[in-house]
Amino acid sequence: MSQPILSVRDLVKHFPVTRGVLFRKTVGHVRAVDGVSLDLHPGETLGVVGESGCGKSTLAQVLMRLTPPTSGTATFEGEDLFAKRGAALTAWRRDMQIVLQDPYTSLNPRKTVGDIVGEPFDIHPEVAPKGDRRRRVQELLEVVGLNPEHIRRYPHQFSGGQRQRVGIARALALRPKVIVCDEPVSALDVSIQAQVLNLLSDLQREFGLAYLFIAHDLGVVRHLCDRVAVMYLGSIVETGTAEEIYGRASHPYTQALLSSVPVPDPSLRGRRAAIRLEGDVPSPADPPSGCRFRTRCPKAAAICAQDPPALEVRPSTDHPAACHFAEPPHLVRAD
């Protein structure tokens, strides 16, 4: 395999919990991201899946250098990402961009679409000469399937799916190598989701993009992702190729997530063992000892409370999973 373009090791992001008005006292930490390692190769799509509050979006923010990490390292094309400052940081931003979750808040309501998509060129004037920008913006709108004549419209004059296309055009403007997609379709109608996903995969082919695709729904990322990492409470619990995860998930959490994906074929309904998780996700400010998932795990045993399982390949599995009892599912699969 080629060299990874983005390589993350033991990334940790803790948010302090403070009390007091005048004298702030730190009383604890929310462990939003707690030791995440991943590699992203050029041109591939890595899905990061997990339920709300598991730290996916925080991971995206840290990798976009929007918030500093607590510890850990990340390299982009071999260079230390968190050491970049000033001009080097600005130059790097051309290579890595983000598409945000909510198309209703990710576009400035007081700017025209032309200004929004053109802003990358204002910030990085070396990318497009001044007289050329308007044409570049219209090209971008065309590439994402919008009418280039709508350059003077404001975001509220577009539907949710069209707004997300504007957000994609903005991320695409600087011709990045990596785009972090932070749940780009979860705020959209189901009928629109597929269109936006198709657009993303067309763009990937056309521009050779690598996606770090964050989602809370395994079903959504299925036809887009080459590899998938499943997150639970700030850590990755299982990672593998799409085929390994969807076909032979070995972590009980992944299995539970997969069993919650709706089955389109009514004749298969009920034939699949549904794993229903009990209870809520524990607070990331006070995670359980040992394995994070043990409080909701059907397989939990004494060892799980003491030993945090490592993310590694075990004898019965062919891809890394962070579970002492990782094993392929004995389920009737939906496909």
Next chain:
Amino acid sequence: MTEPLTTAPSPGVDDGVVPDNGPGQATRGLWADAWTELRGRPRFWIAAALIVLLLLMALAPSLFTSVDPTVGLLERSREPPGPDAVFGYDLQGRDVYARTIYGAAPSLAVGFLATFGTVVVGSLAGLLAGYSQGWPDSLLSRIGEIFAGLPFVLGGIVILTSFNKPGQIVGAGQLVFQVVLTIVVLTWPVAMRIMRAAAIETSQQDYVKAAKALGAGPFRVVLRHILPNTLAPVLVYGAIQFGVFIGAEATLSFLGIGLRDPVVSWGVMISEARDRVQDIPWALFFPAGFLVITVLAFVMMGDAVRDALDPRGR
């Protein structure tokens, strides 16, 4: 849903809410669009006409009256409105119409400068506090609380008496400046709090994150993204405070520390006349009416500008 199914461009995909001016025309900014929007509103023109008239009154009062507002003849005292004096005469026998006209300049100067100062100082402090959110926020908020904690009248007495000794004769311009300074110093924290709250909310919006991810510096983020989206509440506050400040000037005058004879201002006139409302109602009614119309004109203007700056309302 009117979504294109392919990535090919599909003109006419959605019905235009606003007609596009075609691809030949350059993109215009928020302010240019706002101006186009304003020009089509009668409310804006009414407010603008009133404001121009008031400004004319303030700059060239002799265009409106040839009577000296300071000359009082006691034999005319309390004469009601008539052909000689359309607004009547006050207790001292001075022409109320002339005094109202001449009162526009100091009143408008105080109202306008105090509003401008409060909004500018408060907004800058609020933007800095709301955007940085670290120690500058704590520092500015605590300083603001000190000034907001001073009662207005007490603070006004302290500030103005420390400028001028009792009985000292001060020029009108200098006095207006001192009154404006007093008002700004005592009220900027309110504008700061409004701006700070709006800036905190806006700086958490996703479009601010997107701009930062593109590499936008703090100046670009604040000027292009945060300020346009936080201006509306402070503008409305300013428009309302305009009238309040003219009233505040009257309060200071009433205490003998603000504007005083021979300077005429609506506040001075109102505070002089309010003890004799039943006796000479016209001496109160006309300056108060002018004050109301002025405030209304500025509130209408503020409203129209706020609406024009919000593309969603179009």
